[in-house]
Amino acid sequence: VSAPKSAAIVTVGSELTEGLRVDTNTAEIARDIQHRGFRVVEAVSVGDDVAGLALVLERLTRVHALVVTTGGLGPTHDDVTREAAAMALGIGVAPDPSLIEFLTPFLARHSDPDAAEQVLTQALVLSGAEVLAPTTGTAAGQVAATPAGVLVLLPGPPREMRPMLASWLSRLPSVRATALDLGVTGLPESDVQLSAQRGLLGHNGVGLTVLARPGDVRVLLLDEGAGESGLASAATSVAAEVGSACYATGGETLAETVVRAAAAAGLTVAAAESCTGGMVCTAITDVAGASSVLLGGVVAYANTAKIDLLAVPPGLLAQFGAVSEQTACAMAQGARDSFGADIAVSTTGVAGPGGGTADKPVGLVWFAVATAHGTHATVRQISSADRSAVRSRATAVALDLLRREILGV
Amino acid sequence: VSAPKSAAIVTVGSELTEGLRVDTNTAEIARDIQHRGFRVVEAVSVGDDVAGLALVLERLTRVHALVVTTGGLGPTHDDVTREAAAMALGIGVAPDPSLIEFLTPFLARHSDPDAAEQVLTQALVLSGAEVLAPTTGTAAGQVAATPAGVLVLLPGPPREMRPMLASWLSRLPSVRATALDLGVTGLPESDVQLSAQRGLLGHNGVGLTVLARPGDVRVLLLDEGAGESGLASAATSVAAEVGSACYATGGETLAETVVRAAAAAGLTVAAAESCTGGMVCTAITDVAGASSVLLGGVVAYANTAKIDLLAVPPGLLAQFGAVSEQTACAMAQGARDSFGADIAVSTTGVAGPGGGTADKPVGLVWFAVATAHGTHATVRQISSADRSAVRSRATAVALDLLRREILGV
Secondary structure, three states: OOOOEEEEEEEEOHHHHOOOOOOOHHHHHHHHHHOOOEEEEEEEEEOOOHHHHHHHHHHHHHHOOEEEEEOOOOOOOOOOHHHHHHHHHOOOEEEOHHHHHHHHHHHOOOOOHHHHHHHHHHHEEEOOOEEEOOOOOOOOEEEEEEOOEEEEEEOOOHHHHHHHHHHHHOOOOOOOOOOEEEEEOOOOHHHHHHHHHHHOOOOOOEEEEEEEEOOEEEEEEEEOOOHHHHHHHHHHHHHHHHHHHEEEOOOOOHHHHHHHHHHHHOOOEEEEEOOOOOHHHHHHHOOOOHHHOEEEEEEEOOHHHHHHHHOOOHHHHHHHOOOOHHHHHHHHHHHHHHHOOOEEEEEEEOOOOOOOOOOOOOOEEEEEEEEOOEEEEEEEEOOOOOHHHHHHHHHHHHHHHHHHHHHOO | OOOOEEEEEEEEOHHHHOOOOOOOHHHHHHHHHHOOOEEEEEEEEEOOOHHHHHHHHHHHHHHOOEEEEEOOOOOOOOOOHHHHHHHHHOOOEEEOHHHHHHHHHHHOOOOOHHHHHHHHHHHEEEOOOEEEOOOOOOOOEEEEEOOOOEEEEEOOOHHHHHHHHHHHHOOOOOOOOOOEEEEEOOOOHHHHHHHHHHHOOOOOOEEEEEEEEOOEEEEEEEEOOOHHHHHHHHHHHHHHHHHHHEEEOOOOOHHHHHHHHHHHHOOOEEEEEOOOOOHHHHHHHOOOOHHHOEEEEEEEOOHHHHHHHHOOOHHHHHHHOOOOHHHHHHHHHHHHHHHOOOEEEEEEEOOOOOOOOOOOOOOEEEEEEEEOOEEEEEEEEOOOOOHHHHHHHHHHHHHHHHHHHHHOO
């Protein structure tokens, strides 16, 4: 395996620099070109300004083996990528006969001769460049030689960009095993980072990236010479070092792990949610095929709902409160009974921003898991004042309790 | 109104250049800084490479009045933004006493002394820089002087970045009235665009941007000379032109509109969800204060759950199927009865990717609303083969049915 060649991505459009649209092309292109031996060093978004774009392209085409642009190839006066590329490379543009033929049927749609002329600007091709024919739109792509390699111009709309990129990449040799993606829950990012580094001792040619999300950390192991078997062996070591908090080594989400484990064990699941408000069920039902595992759930937000739908005894609620070990256990048992499920999980806590007390502050969440063998409760104090983060992390804890119960971890 | 000052945004993280995460910070920051007189000229994503980042920062801080970075401020060896900024500006870093005090409680969580030392790297501050205290995480922001203006370092996670940016921006003079943000649901983007353009006829100095999300379109009216009252008058015209599909003119989400309307009317709500799997309840409970409105919900994924928890007659399920007008009505009535709510909404459909038939294809969703005055059903054929998009759009329809019922629209 040779070292990856450097690449840059340039997304063009004032809707990006003005924040009116989130750029998803960069992530998609960055992933796809890795499998052909390129690594993105820099990604740039610029507005529809021909001089500014030309400067960016001149700089990047001098140093990167591959520069990919998206956007600015349409027919309007805002579409400046062809002209900027010509300026950056110091070459001319000329109409391409095959593109003129392709575009001619579209001219009939415009009664305005100016509009028709604008359509034909899409036939202009950089001197010596190869044309990538459009399949889902009217804008053609182009591939031009640069001082350091190639410049590939692609249209901006993802549904036009995607097939054109795939078609161009399919001609290049595939050079790299997909990275391995380990999922970890319940540990801080910095602990996972240290465990992963310990796990990688003695494993050469493996790159490491650790990403944190609320309640979830992902460990990415990249093949930097180790090869497929070296990568798999590194993943085994890292998973062993992280321990039972590592729930997946093949890129699965925590909810996918729960659904697959329950399906494999032939177990059914139910949920009783208070502070997570439906997020545990939402995460599980987001997995295609969840219907073979999840019987259902109750979002018991009001105390009356806990009493009426989950058979939580009113006296217990009055004595211990909704956020308590006792209520969490009663909710899980109630859900297990109501749905006739093998395993039920419950959540009850203070999501905030209001509602916290000295005894039960914002972020305090009780969980319980009920099975045929009994019910056990767990408590977490989630250290965030952010309602959305408390709910996300509580959801991850609930899913992890299900995983551990199903797998006997 | 003076000309906008030039700004650049730098998002740091190999997860971005490797395409493992879509960058949403750039769009958010680009929008927010416009209201303080900055216009983004260039946005750059770079990996966790200190030398590469330093070069980018050196180039951008020489020409832009404002450079904002996100990411790379955490405790791991991947977090290189502080060091790169110091290199770019040719200044040193030193531990800040207030940040050491702030971080000390977090050290106790780490048994490993290396991890504790790493946590303290977050106390390092650029020479002469101002500290932006963290509110939702442990990473502090920094504001440093540059040759052309200022460099603002912000954390990468949006929920940490957002309040810190807002707090810093709040000190700068506002040079432009905040845009008005209208929410529209149930209409295609192109129809909303045309209605908004008609609504703006005769209103001068108002810019228009239309953004589409699954099930939701947002119309942004920007003050380009109209002034505050001109903007408000334009919003009234646009809302009238769009009609009852316009649910908010002050930036509220659809779920917020439902919670506020129900709270104002003193009405309680419940939900019975099949294909949305908890998303309707999740959206409502995401609104702080939802507990005064939502009594709860049942995620009735299995038919047995529909029968046992929502009292859907087994014969009705057998005759018409789970995805039917009859089942949707029975589910809504069952939820209304079980929770004792004023209004209940139900969803039952084929989310995909499997499970579609000629009669009931993927994307077919039945909804019902039950009140004291009766129950009525609605059907939608959602034209997407994507499970997540079908679920999101079905959730928006269910929330909109609640809104229309509560407000009598």
